[in-house]
Amino acid sequence: MLEVQNLMVFFENALAINDLNIEVDEGEIVGVIGSNSAGKTTLMNALSGLIIDMRIKEKRRGGERITVYGNILFNGQDITETRPDDRVKMGIVLCRERHPIFPESSVLENLKIAGYLKKRPEVLDSIKYVFDLFPALPKLKTRKAGFLSGGEQQMLAIGMALIVRPKLLLLDEPLLGLSPMMQQVVVDAVAHLKKRTGITVVISEQFARPVLPMIDKGYIVENGMLTLSGTGQELMDNPEIKSAYFGI
Amino acid sequence: MRNAQLNSTDSKHRRKERIDRGIKARSSDIFALSSWREMLYLAAPRCIPIVGCLMLPLVLGIYWQKVLLSVAVFALLAISWDILEQSGMISLGQALFFGMGAYTAGVFNHYFGWPPFLTIPFASILGGLISTVILLPVLRLRGIYFSMVTLIIPLMLVRIVEATRIFGGTEGLSGITPLPSKWLELYLIVGALLGALFGFRRMMGSDYGLVLKAIRDNDRSVMNAGINVYWFKAQALFIASAIGAFAGAFMTHVYMFVGMPVFALDYSILPIAAAVVGGPGTLAGATLGAFILVPLSEILRGIGGLRIVIYGLFLVVFIVALPEGIFHYIQRKYHQFERWVEV
Numbered sequence: 001m002l003e004v005q006n007l008m009v010f011f012e013n014a015l016a017i018n019d020l021n022i023e024v025d026e027g028e029i030v031g032v033i034g035s036n037s038a039g040k041t042t043l044m045n046a047l048s049g050l051i052i053d054m055r056i057k058e059k060r061r062g063g064e065r066i067t068v069y070g071n072i073l074f075n076g077q078d079i080t081e082t083r084p085d086d087r088v089k090m091g092i093v094l095c096r097e098r099h100p101i102f103p104e105s106s107v108l109e110n111l112k113i114a115g116y117l118k119k120r121p122e123v124l125d126s127i128k129y130v131f132d133l134f135p136a137l138p139k140l141k142t143r144k145a146g147f148l149s150g151g152e153q154q155m156l157a158i159g160m161a162l163i164v165r166p167k168l169l170l171l172d173e174p175l176l177g178l179s180p181m182m183q184q185v186v187v188d189a190v191a192h193l194k195k196r197t198g199i200t201v202v203i204s205e206q207f208a209r210p211v212l213p214m215i216d217k218g219y220i221v222e223n224g225m226l227t228l229s230g231t232g233q234e235l236m237d238n239p240e241i242k243s244a245y246f247g248i
Numbered sequence: 249m250r251n252a253q254l255n256s257t258d259s260k261h262r263r264k265e266r267i268d269r270g271i272k273a274r275s276s277d278i279f280a281l282s283s284w285r286e287m288l289y290l291a292a293p294r295c296i297p298i299v300g301c302l303m304l305p306l307v308l309g310i311y312w313q314k315v316l317l318s319v320a321v322f323a324l325l326a327i328s329w330d331i332l333e334q335s336g337m338i339s340l341g342q343a344l345f346f347g348m349g350a351y352t353a354g355v356f357n358h359y360f361g362w363p364p365f366l367t368i369p370f371a372s373i374l375g376g377l378i379s380t381v382i383l384l385p386v387l388r389l390r391g392i393y394f395s396m397v398t399l400i401i402p403l404m405l406v407r408i409v410e411a412t413r414i415f416g417g418t419e420g421l422s423g424i425t426p427l428p429s430k431w432l433e434l435y436l437i438v439g440a441l442l443g444a445l446f447g448f449r450r451m452m453g454s455d456y457g458l459v460l461k462a463i464r465d466n467d468r469s470v471m472n473a474g475i476n477v478y479w480f481k482a483q484a485l486f487i488a489s490a491i492g493a494f495a496g497a498f499m500t501h502v503y504m505f506v507g508m509p510v511f512a513l514d515y516s517i518l519p520i521a522a523a524v525v526g527g528p529g530t531l532a533g534a535t536l537g538a539f540i541l542v543p544l545s546e547i548l549r550g551i552g553g554l555r556i557v558i559y560g561l562f563l564v565v566f567i568v569a570l571p572e573g574i575f576h577y578i579q580r581k582y583h584q585f586e587r588w589v590e591v
Contacts, residue, residue, distance in 0.1 A: 008591065013265055062572035062580060067263045069591065 001026040001200055002047070002092075002168060007070035009042050009051065009224075016042040018224040020070075024168070024202055024217075029194055031211050031232070032204040033245070034221035040204035041097060043221070044172040047072060047202065048094035049084035074168070089117075091167030095160070097176055099153035103146025107137060107156055110145050114160035123163060130159035133189055151182035158189065169193075171203040175210060183210045190214065208245035212236045265589045272583040293582070294446075297535075301442055305434040313434060317502060319542040320437040321495045325519035326526070326534035327444050328491040333528055334452060335484035336464030338391070341398030343515035344382070345492025346499075347405060349375035351415060353497035354506030358421045368497045375493025380486045387481050390467075402511040409508055420507020427501050437498055441535070444491055449531045460484050518542075525566050527573020536575050 002024040009017040017039045024030045034040050045051040046068060055066040072080045079087060102110050111130060115123035131138045134155040140148060145156060154174055161169060171190070175183040191214045193199055205211045212218060218235045220228040228238065235241050242248050271289050274280050304316055325342045332339045353371035356362045362370070386397045410418055427433045451457050459480055462470045467477050500506045518541065519534070526537025544562065548555040570577055 008261075010263060010591070013267070060571050062576055065264070065266065069261045069263075 001075060002202070003071075003073040004043075004047070005071040005073070007043070007046060007072065008068070009039070009046060010065075010067040011042075012064040012066075016224050017046070020221070020224070020226055022219055022226075024200060026200055027194070027198045028216040029190065029201045029203065029214060031215035031218040032202065032221055033206070033208050033211065033218055033235075034204075035206055037223075038206075038221045039224035040206075040221060041172055042224075044094055044096075044170050044202075044204055047170055048092060049079070049082055049087045050094065050096075052081070053084060088164065088166075091165075092170065093161045093164055093166035093168070094170040094172065095157050095174065097173040099150065099157040101145040101148075101153050101156050101160070103144065105145055106142050107145055107148070108141040110156055110160055111163055115163040118164060122165075126163045126165060130162055133162070133193060134159060150177050151179070151185065154178060154182075154186060155189070158186070162193070167200060169199055169201045171201060173205055174203065175205055175207050180210075183207065187211065187214055208235075208241065212241075261591045262588050263591055264586050266584050266586050268584055297445070297532075298442060301438045302435075305431070305438065313430070315543055315546050317433065317437055319538055320441045321499055322518055322522060322542050323441050323535045323538035324437075324444055324491055324495040325515060326522040326538050327448060327531050328488040328495075329519045330523050330528055330531050330534040331448060331452070331460075331484060331488045331491070333523070334457075334464060335460040335481060336390070336467065337387075337481065337485065338395045339398045339488070339516075340395045340520070341400075341402050341516050342492050342519050343402040343511045343513065344398065344405070345375065345379050345489040346496035346515045347402055347510040348379045348489070349493025349496030349498075350500045350506045350510040351375075351496075352378070352493070353500045354421045354424055355415055357424050357501075364425055364427050364501045368494065368501065371497035371500075372490050372494035375496065376486050376490030379489035379493065380482060383485055383489075384482060387478050387485070399516065402516065403513075406508050406511045416507065418508060420505055420509075422505045424500055424504045424506060426504050433502060440494065440498075445531055445535050448487070448491075452531065521563055525563065525574065527575035527577075530573075530575050530579075533573045533575030537573075540574070 002022075004020060004022040007017055007020040007022075008015065020039075020043065022030075022032075022043075032040055032043060042051070045054065051066060051068060055068070058064050058066055068080070070080070071078055074087075074090060074092060079090070079092075082090070102113060105113065108127070111127050112123060115126060118126070131141075136152060137155055137159065140152060145153065148156065158171065158174060161171075174186050174190075178186065187210045190201060190203065194201060203211060203215070212232045212235055215232040218230060218232055219226055220235070220241065228235065228241070230238070271286050275286065275290050305313060308316060325346060328345060329339055329342055349371045352375045353364075353367040356367045356370065357364070382401060383398065386394055389397065409415060415421055427436065452460070459470065459475060463477055463480060470480075471477050496510060499510075519538070522537030522541050523534040524537070525541060526535065527533030541563075545555075545559055548558055551558060566574075
C-alpha cells in the first residue's frame with residue numbers, strides 16, 4: 001500500500017533521514033520505533049506531505065533549506081511531490097505529535113472542523129463512531145478542547161484524524177506525555193480500530209513496550225537510519241531491543 | 249523510470265550546501281584574525297554605515313540634505329519599533345512617541361524659552377516617560393490588543409488638542425528656536441542615528457536583550473525564571489519611546505513649529521514598512537529600510553498621482569519576494585557561501 005524508497009531528508013546540511021526504505025501492506029499496523037532525534041517526525045511529515053509546506057515556508061523566509069530525495073509510493077502512485085491536502089483526499093491522514101487540537105473550540109466543534117470536507121450525514125456518522133471508540137469523549141463534547149487533559153486531547157486528536165475515514169492513518173508519537181494507563185487506552189483504541197475497520201496504521205513511537213505487542217511489523221530507526229526490522233514478536237525477542245528499550 | 253534510477257543507494261543526487269565562510273567561523277568563535285583582509289571582513293560592515301553617514305551631508309545638495317534628515321528620523325522611529333517588536337510588543341503608534349517628544353520640546357521652548365540643547369534631551373526623557381505611563385495599563389495586553397491601543401492613542405490626542413485648544417490648538421506653536429546651524433542639525437541627527445543603531449544593537453545582543461527577546465517568545469517561561477516581565481516590558485517601552493521622542497523633539501526645532509501633524513499616521517506606518525522591508529529583529533534592517541523607502545518616496549514625487557500606487561507596489565513586491573528582509577539576505581550572503589555537493 002505504501003512504499004518508501006531510499007528516502008533522504010536534509011535540513012540544511014544536517015541529514016535527518018538517511019536512505020530509508022519502508023514497506024506497509026494494507027491492513028497492517030506498522031511501528032516506527034526510535035529514540036528522540038531519530039527522524040520519526042520527519043518521516044511522518046514526509047509521508048503526510050507536510051514537509052513540502054515546511055520546505056516552501058523555510059525557503060521564503062530564508063531559513064533552513066529542506067531537501068528531499070527518494071520516492072514515496074501510495075498504491076503504486078508516486079506521491080513524493082503531492083501536496084498535503086491532496087494526500088488527505090487520497091486517504092492519508094496524519095495525527096501530529098503533542099495532540100494538535102483547536103483549544104478555543106469545543107470537542108464537537110473540533111470534530112466538525114476535521115470533517116469539513118465531508119458531507120454532513122457522513123460526519124455525524126463518523127462522530128458517533130469516534131465517540132464509540134473513545135467512550136470518555138461524549139461526556140466532554142461541549143467542553144473547550146483546551147481545557148481537556150493530555151490523554152483526552154490525544155483521543156480527540158486521533159478522533160479528528162479518523163473523521164475523514166482515512167485509508168492510511170499516520171500517528172506521530174500518540175503516547176507522548178501520557179500515563180501508562182492512558183497509553184494503554186490509546187493503544188487498545190488503535191488495535192480495536194484496526195479490528196473493526198481494517199484500516200492501515202503507521203505509528204511512530206519512542207515507547208516500545210506498549211507498542212511492540214500490537215504491531216504487525218516494526219522498523220527501528222536511529223539517527224535517521226534503519227537499524228532493524230521485523231515483526232512485533234521478533235523485535236520483542238531481540239536481545240538488543242530488550243536492553244535498549246526495555247532495560248533488561 | 250525515476251524509480252529505477254533511485255533503486256541503487258549510491259544514485260547521484262546533487263544538493264546545494266550552505267557553509268559559513270572560514271573567516272566567519274574564526275571571527276565569531278575563536279577570534280583569530282590573521283590578515284588585513286580578515287580584519288577588513290569584520291570592520292567593513294561597521295565602517296561602511298559610519299563613513300557613509302558622516303560623508304553623506306558633505307556630498308548631498310540642500311534638497312537631499314533635508315531628505316537625509318527625514319531618513320534619519322524615520323530610521324530612528326523604525327529602530328524604536330524594532331526594539332518594541334523584539335520585546336513582543338507590536339506597536340502601531342510610533343506617532344505617539346514622536347508627538348510627545350515634539351510637543352514637550354515645543355512647549356518648553358515656546359512658553360519657558362528653554363534652548364534646543366536643553367529641550368531635546370529633556371523632551372526625549374519626559375516624552376518617553378509620559379508615553380510609557382500612558383501605555384502602562386495596556387502592557388498586560390498581548391498581540392493585536394496592544395497594537396490597537398497604540399494605534400488609537402495618537403489619533404485621540406489629535407482630537408484632544410483640537411477640542412481643548414491647548415498648546416496652540418489647531419494652529420500649533422510656531423516660532424520655535426531653530427538649531428544654530430544646518431551642519432549641526434545634520435550631524436546631530438546622523439550621530440544620534442549611528443549611536444542608537446550600534447548602541448541598541450549591542451544592548452539587544454547582551455543578556456538584557458536576551459531577556460526582552462525571551463519575553464516575546466514565551467513570556468510565561470520568563471516569569472517562571474523569576475523575572476518580572478512587566479517591569480522589563482516597561483523598560484523596553486521607555487527605551488523605544490525615548491528614541492521616538494528624541495526624533496520628535498529634534499524635528500520640532502528643525503521645522504520651528506509643532507502642531508497636530510506630529511501625531512499623523514505617517515509616523516506610525518512608515519517605520520513599520522521600513523523595518524519589514526529591511527528585515528525586523530536586527531535594528532540595522534530597520535535603518536536600511538528607512539534609507540531605501542524615504543528617498544524612494546521622494547524620487548517618486550515627480551510622478552504625481554500614481555506615486556502611492558508605485559510605492560505600494562514596491563512594498564508588496566518586496567514583502568512577497570523577500571519576506572526575510574533585505575538585511576537578513578545580505579547578511580547571509582556575506583557570512584555564508586554555497587556549493588554543489590553530491591549526496
